[in-house]
Amino acid sequence: MSILFIIALISIIISYLSIIDNQYFNIGLFAIGFFIAGISATSVLHPSLSFRELTRKFVLILAFGLVFSLLSSIIVTYFMDISLNNINIVLSIFSIILMIIFLFRDKGNKKNSEVTTESKINENIAETVDDIENLTDDxxxxxxxxxxxxxxxxxxxxxxxxxxxxxxxxxxxxxxxxxxxxxxxxxxxxxxxxxxxxxxxxxxxxxxxxxxxxxxxxxxxxxxxxxxxxxxxxxxxxxxxxxxxxxxxxxxxxxxxxxxxxxxxxxxxxxxxxxxxxxxxxxxxxxxxxxxxxxxxGNTTFVVNGINKTADSNGYVNFTDGENVSVQLNVTNQEHKNMNYTVRVEVHNDTTNKTLTEQPVSLKNGQSWVLPYNLTMSPGQKDIQFVLYKNNKPYIIRHLYCNVTSDYNESE
The missing domain is CATH 1.20.120 (Four Helix Bundle (Hemerythrin (Met), subunit A))
Structure with missing residues (x-):
């Protein structure tokens, strides 16, 4: 195991200092680190086995090598610059940590050899019981x-x-x-x-x-x-x-x-x-x-905020020519599922019917969305409609009846 420790340490030095800047060499270094990590992790799981016995746990070595290689790749992706050198460094550090854990476990096994022997006997008994139970499984x-x-x-x-x-x-x-x-x-x-x-x-x-x-x-x-x-x-x-x-x-x-x-x-x-x-x-x-x-x-709430004036007795809100009105269209999905909406701002009067803006939006359940929109008022009476479409059909319509004193020009 000491030889593997030295190889892992050398791998860290070579990768950190980029002593050999060759792609094929780095791939080979990664392959070596892959197996060292697998052997080290297997030795932690089976500290009483000799090195030759460990190498026979080939499936376990491959599995642990894959696990720690992927963990190294994930760590490098999130916290470092992505490169094979950095992956080799992290993988070798994992191997060294695992070997240190193995040394502590190995010493504990030697100090408690009698306990270990007894535990092995108990383990064999438990496995035998499991085998007997499994025999009843057809x-x-x-x-x-x-x-x-x-x-x-x-x-x-x-x-x-x-x-x-x-x-x-x-x-x-x-x-x-x-x-x-x-x-x-x-x-x-x-x-x-x-x-x-x-x-x-x-x-x-x-x-x-x-x-x-x-x-x-x-x-x-x-x-x-x-x-x-x-x-x-x-x-x-x-x-x-x-x-x-x-x-x-x-x-x-x-x-x-x-x-x-x-x-x-x-x-x-x-x-x-x-x-x-x-x-x-x-x-x-x-x-x-x-x-x-x-x-x-469920339901959907659609609220228009920003209009701070009250309507007159005829239901119209009075504005002056050139006045800017900033509104916020607030949509909240409470349908208990993801929804696709379309929000439109439309203007209607005796001579004009047109769409000022159209904005599609997708909301998860419980999610809210705000669309800010600016209107510049010009003379005339008109109906400004804030329309929420659900499933391509008008679902909620909010009206703003305007009476602007002296042509009407809207702009965002």
Whole structure:
């Protein structure tokens, strides 16, 4: 391990000082750092194994190497100039930190060898109990049931994000949790390593959580690059669809593996089923509540501010020629869903009917938007209309009847 520590330190120096400015060399340095990070993380998880035994945990090394490489890329993207040298520096720092943690764990193991031996015996007993429990599972039926439960939950989660009245109370914030932190990575590792003896349960769970979070981060970065900002709703929809695809691939893959050799963990599968049932009931309950409490019947408010004069007995507001009037058109979406609107300012009189301005706007539920607009008054009587269109139809019309003393000219 000391040799890996020295290599990681040399990598930091070379990358920081740019001693060798060659793209292919830097790629090679990154590949070395990738495996060092994977080996270091695996050694923290298994401090009692020799270096030769560690190298046999090839799947775990690749998984941890991928995790810390992606973490390094994310850190560089947000806090540093994006370059392969900077990624190599951060990746090597991760490796050194992991090796230091390994040294502390290794010393603890040596000081407590008797305790370690006893814990290993207990671990073997626990694994034996799990194996006995799993023998009652008919060829991994728990895995199939939990996979089916997650597939059904995926459908309900998409409903809770897109279809009223299920999307009114935003229960999907709860239902999406396993798709963010566990499900994608869990089915990836179980598809790649289908046999139960190839990886320990703790290794599978660690890879599942880490890789799921990394997948979420990558999708988030892509959304930011495309959309200019992070939208967790889009990220969640993509994660749910990706999880469905991964589960279907997993179910196809395990058909080729004998029942007694498949990996399945009874407790994990039961927890997934329980969570799916609770989340589905919550989504259905939210839809029923939104319907019975009439929450699905939303509305939009449209207010015109800035007119500080009162109308006369005929309903007209008096203005003088050349007077400037600044108004603010305030739209608030309370429809319990995302809405597309169009705001128009129109003028109507005996000789003129024209649109002064037209502005489309998209608002999320609960979001407000203000359009400032300036009018310069000129003589005549006219009806200035502030019109809010919803679904391409006039929804709310606010009238300003004007009486301007001495031709009418509007300008922004």
């Amino acid at each position: 060829g991994g039926s728990y895995s199939k049931i939990s996979s089916l439960a997650i597939l059904i939950l995926a459908v309900f989660t998409l409903m809770s994000m897109t279809i009223p009245p299920f999307n009114v109370l935003h229960v999907w914030y709860f239902a999406i949790i396993p798709f963010i932190a566990f499900v994608p990575g869990y089915y990836i590792i179980n598809t790649l390593v289908t046999r139960k003896d190839d990886l320990l349960v703790v290794e599978r769970m660690s890879v599942a959580v880490f890789s799921s979070l990394i997948i979420m981060s990558i999708i988030g970065l892509i959304i930011v690059q495309i959309n200019g900002k992070l939208n967790m709703r889009y990220v969640s929809i993509i994660l749910v669809i990706l999880s469905v695809i991964l589960i279907l691939v997993y179910l196809i893959k395990i058909r080729k593996v004998p029942n007694n050799e498949r990996f399945y963990h009874r407790k994990t599968n039961i927890l997934l089923v329980i969570f799916a049932i609770i989340a589905i009931l919550a989504i259905v309950g939210s839809g029923i509540y939104a319907t019975t409490e009439n929450l699905g019947q």
